[in-house]
Amino acid sequence: MVCSESHSGAGTPMQLKAPSVGRDVAHHAMAASDSTLLEARDAPLRNYITSLTPTADGNLEITLQRWENNNCVEKKVLAEKTENSRNFKINFMAVNEVTLLQTDYDKFLFLCMKSTAAPNQSTMCQYLARSEEADNEVMNEFFRVVLTVPVDSRMLMGWHRLPEPCPV
Numbered sequence: 001m002v003c004s005e006s007h008s009g010a011g012t013p014m015q016l017k018a019p020s021v022g023r024d025v026a027h028h029a030m031a032a033s034d035s036t037l038l039e040a041r042d043a044p045l046r047n048y049i050t051s052l053t054p055t056a057d058g059n060l061e062i063t064l065q066r067w068e069n070n071n072c073v074e075k076k077v078l079a080e081k082t083e084n085s086r087n088f089k090i091n092f093m094a095v096n097e098v099t100l101l102q103t104d105y106d107k108f109l110f111l112c113m114k115s116t117a118a119p120n121q122s123t124m125c126q127y128l129a130r131s132e133e134a135d136n137e138v139m140n141e142f143f144r145v146v147l148t149v150p151v152d153s154r155m156l157m158g159w160h161r162l163p164e165p166c167p168v
Contacts, residue, residue, distance in 0.1 A: 025049065025128045025129070025130065026128070026129050026130070026131060026132045027048055027049075027126060028134040028138075028139060028142075029126070029127040029134075029139060029143075030046075030124060030125065031124070031125045031142075031143075031146045032045060032122070032123065032125075033121075033122050033123040033124075034122055037122055038124065041067040042066070042067040044093045044094035045093075045094060045115070045122060046124070047064045047113060047124070048064055048065045049062060049064045049128060050063045050064060050065055051063040052109070052111075057081075058081040059080050059081050060078075060079040060081070060098070061077075061078055062076070062077045062079055062090070062098070063077075075092070077091075077092045079098045086099055086100045087100075090113070094115040094117075094120075094122070095113045096114065096115060096117065097113070097114040097115075097116055098113055099112045101125065101146075102141070102145055107129060107130055107138070108127065108130075108135070109128045109129075110125065110127055110128075110141075110142050110145050110146070111125065111128070112146075112149060113126075123149055125146050125149060
């Protein structure tokens with residue numbers, strides 16, 4: 001399981017096809033439009049994606065893990081395709097949109113989960129990779145890409161490197 005107990009602070013538009021990311025996904029960074037969205041281990045946007053699997057009809061099945069009631073639990077969520085190949089509709093907790101920001105289809109994926117409902121619009125982005133070792137060049141690219149994500153300028157961007165997974 002990849003639910004995390006603690007944390008430490010710390011592109012360009014393109015047509016993307018839905019990637020298939022295996023269960024061996026490693027989480028290297030999270031960023032949020034408001035640092036409080038990641039502080040509590042059971043925060044609504046603190047979701048650890050473990051796989052993304054395209055469905056036959058173009059949707060995206062997302063498997064994620066998160067803390068609920070002091071337990072690390074796995075959830076499967078269906079993200080429905082939209083006219084924009086990078087955006088998917090989702091109905092999970094506070095999240096109603098998933099955006100694929102950038103990927104090389106083999107090594108890494110940057111994506112954001114968003115709550116677009118007013119007045120508490122918020123965004124959480126993740127850098128996911130197939131390798132346990134973070135690639136510094138890809139990490140720097142993640143930070144550059146996330147800075148292009150539109151967020152309310154009054155919000156503080158929080159950078160979070162993810163530590164050891166939680167034992168289950």
